[in-house]
Amino acid sequence: MELAPAEPALRATWIDDVDALAALAREWDALCDACPWSTPFQRPAWVIPALRHLGQRARVVVVRRGRALVGLLPLAELESEPGTWALAGTGPSDALDVIAREHDVARAALEAVSARRAEWRVLELHELADGSPLLAAARAGHAGRVIVDDALSVSPVLAWPEGAETLDDVLSASWARRVRYDRRRAARESIVPEVAREHHVDEAVDEALRAWRANHEARWAARGEPGALTGRHAFLDEAVPALVREGRAELWSLRAHGALAASYLVLRERAWAGLYLGGFDPALARSSPLVVLIAEIVERLARDGVRDFDFLRGAEPYKYQWGARDRVLRRVRIEP
Template sequence: MIDQRAWSVRVHEDFRDLEQLEGQWNHWAEDPPFRRYDWQRTWWEVYGPGSLSRKRSRLCILEVRHGETLAGIVPLYREWHPLWGWVLRWLGSGEVCSDYLGPIAPACYQEHVGRVAIIALHALALGKSRFQDVTIDRSPAPRLTCHRIDWDGMRADDPAVQAVRIQAETLKWALDVRPTESSWQLALPRTWGEYLDSLQPRSVRRRYRKLSRAYLDHPDLVLHVVGKQEVFGTPCDDNWQSAWNILVQLHQARRRQVGDQGLFASTQFEVFHRRILTEYLPSGRAALAWLEWQGQPIAAEYLLLSGKTVMAYQSGINPDFLTLSPGHLMSLSLIREAIRWGFETFDLLRGDEPYKRHLGARPTPLVRIRAAPPQVSARWRFTLWNWGRHSRELLRRMKAKNIDFGGTMMEDDQVAAVDS
């Protein structure tokens, strides 16, 4: 049970009601830009009910107080799905792929805010204005239909996330918690030489040393960075759209080559980031970089900056220069410059691609939580979803082993090759 002193939760359905909390919100959000007020408000303005894809969505931000003290903020929205009903998700989730999401609170309140959030959602689903020493304020009525929560991109070791799991089980919610792709961080040493010496295994170290000698100091290879001058030593060009266009062109060209439409095929994705960069570039929270070989752009990177951390958020490579390993050259160039700029961590964010381990990064486990309150309609929908998930997993395993419905199977050595 949580502390027996008075807790209260106010449900906000309009960002204008939260403007006075912006400073506290950003202070508690700490470093990751994905948790900041400006990132999440911009996301809602672009991806909210004004968009074609989310016309039936509603803001649902929980303001949690302990007595008169603001204890935390839980930034959610709910979206209607024809099969799963009203689903609660984090602001900033979806194709923007924000990492490190979760309740926003100081360390002393994180666990409590996670517990109180689930208790409040439980009470709202049941149409109650009070439940287990938690008072819920939502006008005009206390009921808020919720058939499921679907929370992605959370650190597995987040105290608030762990509290959510425990409290949901206590309240008899149906619960599905599973790991997703990890995020990957590289602790930067003091010098470039130390970094190269630290790479493992030896084959990777030899390869990156060879790339470094052959290209990084070659006069035909030039790294351009657009960002705050005090950070990078180069002026922030107001006309940063040229750097942006290079990123978009290279990203889309590479994705089309591998049969994917690319993220920038989404108008909303591009609009969102153009708005974010308008604020983040001059303030030193973002940078755009591209790498040229003999005057031709061969790679580009969209960086987010947070304290002493550089985050490699989105990239693109020129498919006409694959023999140069442009992706590896861009990563190595940025890591070398990040050391020179004085950063301490290079964060490669979510995704378990092998190159991240080769660069020396270490994984931080992330989890996804799906849960349904103890109501007949919510449980029925959750059971249907769970059955569908198990069916898809079974089909994927059968496809991986090349099993058809007639019982044909590849030879054992072929199966082993596929599984590896």
């Protein structure tokens, strides 16, 4: 009897140059396609702009079996904290992890990180879901000594029930009545929803992106606060259009009196949608624009096959009005 040839061992190498990393984008995207927990936050169209614009220096572990790419751990050294390594995109990213198509990749990647322990003093792994393979490998000590392992935040998720056809089948009776009232009022006021997607021309995407940024900042300025986009314009101007072109992001808007007066950026991956950030012109506040817009997003994307609507980090009360339930995100801090 002939024995089957042994599979090549896992081999970890490093990419510390963002331009060299960009050359891996096609393989990286294919790896994400094969990884069941990947989201747009792990895609090259998001991570590479983060490395270029957010003060993060690439420290990326590439794991291969033979010539096949089987895993990627996108890390970065923070320019503001020399010696601190973190998952690339930490800050604006709401879900992070190793990207893998095999079980042992997280261990191999963290062992490679441990081999460079003279170059870092602390490894910060944030926004890890409870079932994360990277979390399990970190807890097993493959990178070093775990000094912090705790819940960092929650990400409320609305699960669209099997057989549900409209929001009335999903929401509480009281919130469903409120949503119907707000949608009827918006229709009377000629407030019309629209979406910029992958097949739209660049001009439509650019208009929607500018409006999204302006509406988010206007909403927070009305509260005397800067909002979440401060210092991130260059990053988002590169990442968002790239994800829209790939069909992994959509810019949803309400048009009122000719202008895009309310906006939401929605990220998409398989049957998952992440409602990233929204905003509106304060002059439209009495029309409950984000209620109307979220209702439109959820109902229309459910018809497209989305089943998990992730409101992303933060326990703001409005998320629970939609029936969302918490998904815990953890952080691990490791010393060599």
